[in-house]
Amino acid sequence: MRPRSGSGVIRQQRVGPLPGIVAATSSLPTRLLDLFSVTDTAETDAVLADWRAKAQEFETRVARVVLGQNRVIRLVTIAIFARGHVLLEGDVGVGKTTLLRAVARVLGGAFSRIEGTVDLMPSDLLYHTYLADDGRPRVEPGPVLRHAEDLSIFFFNEINRARPQVHSLLLRLMAERSVTAFDRDYFFPALQVFADRNLVEREETFELPAAARDRFLMEISMKTPSDAAARRALIFDPRFHDVDRLLDEIGEPVFDYRALASVAELIQNRVHASETLEAYVAKLWDALLDPYAAGVVLPDVEMRGLVRGGASPRGVAFLVRAARVRAWLEGRDALTPEDIREIFLETMAHRIFVDPIYAMRGDDIVRDLCRAAFATVPAP
């Protein structure tokens, strides 16, 4: 995968793998890596219960570092076990990057990170070019390719600062978990893309295209913690002032990231949806596609023709996928409407596009629409 280099010197990488992680993950029991061989229901339940405990441990560890964001952490956990990509958005300094770095630590595996800038080009993600000591130009794998199959988390900071060319490369990376570089295809079976964007600046930013947003499983909005004790701790506790040292407190990864795909598969197969629930989700979907016909009413909004697009089948499939993980985390083997509702805004709101006449009202109208749909559609 690497072109021959005369000197064989690999330049220091922009972001190296986290020390100690590979060693730690390799020591995990290998039984979990072979989950597809698990066929017995009782054994499946035992494995899933085991992983639920790990997921709770994961949440606890992250919550120790990121205060007052329990719901966001829960959603990120759901995204990890649903194998979906996550876009975090929020104000500057609420802890988006800290959360993602903490998640990367606890998750293990190789971690790569890039900062979105206006002059970032797609090739910058794939290739690292430089002049070697002997004065010759070198092309080496860039942030995405460097760890190849081991890459578990690709963290795209300030994604809306990158140009649409970069977004389109990311699109393929997210949808197919593969890219073409050095004249061959690279596959990333364990890859999960985390991106963040802040919504404060509008200068020199590029709005993510709808197709790119649709490929994110969730768009999680992160706000300043509302809990007074957490707020005080964040201000006065020196622990939270040095992020690097804070992240060191997390310790070793809780589970093997390579097993996640199999566990996710198990969860999806094990958690079942009843006919009533299927009908409920279908009715919810109808209510979003044509709120007027479904009798959903918002004050001051003309409901006829309000929804212009979105709410794609992929979106609804993502929704159920995430809801199954939530049901599993709650210790259930069946989906309930609460599971759907809990993750609905984060998985669906960014896929729904309303009449441009309401553009000035931002995302609020979509959120209100979703809430109104839940208040209207009966379940069971």
Next chain:
Amino acid sequence: MRAALFALSLLLALAAPAAAEVKSVRLYADRSFGFFVGDLVNARLEIIADSASRLQTASLPRPGALDYWLDLRDVHVREQPIGDGLTRWDIELVYQLFYVALDVRNLQIPPFPLRFLREGESEIARAPAWTIGVSPLREVLPARRDNPTDYMRADRGVEQGDATTPAARAGIFAALAFGALALVAHDRGWPPFHRRRARVFAAAARRIAALTKGDGEASRRAAMLALHRAIDEAAGRRIFAEDLDAFLSSHAEFASVKEALGRFFNSSRALFFGVADAGGDLAATELLALAKTLAALERSVG
């Protein structure tokens, strides 16, 4: 129109050039005598001319004082075609007399010219001068009185107004106002139009009682659904099992049946969503009892 005028009608001999198209100028007045100080004198000047002619409104006399004893109060012009290519202009004039006459005498209302334009040429039509007879209001030498105020006439007595019409109007408007108030009250739901909160649980209990008579899975599901819908309606939104605490905190009257409601939601989860081990299957009689209890609690809040 003062059609039945009795007074004077003057026809002016039209000593105009051949191009003149003003056919006639006539003046009609109510009467030519018997005016006192302060009286209004109405007159109508009627001019018939070719329809192609245009009256120059600037040439009309302006309301205002014409003399020390005469004001022009109002001038009003009406134009009306009368056929045969002719048009009639009616100029209503209202004068007011301020002449304090000591004897009966005639005064002359002054004449005035009116300008008509026809095909770029102008023509003057003259309103005639006319005289009115004015009379004194009082004696020149009244009989002597000791008290000077006796020269004054007594004040007019207080008029007895007729209250029938205003009373009728007041009645009509009061009725209208009351009707409007009733409409507003109906719209806003003020008493007596405020509707009592629908007793959703009472209706649900009746429905469940009817459904539990039937034996079978379908009627059992329908009975569960009926209670679900009643809870939804009471809350104003859809209540799921996890919302039970929130529902009870906003509807504290049902707090006493929290445990039974919890069982209801659990068995609903098991029934509709296949959640295993949800804890307890709610029997049909228990469901009916729960609905009846809820209905009673609902009645207790009114």
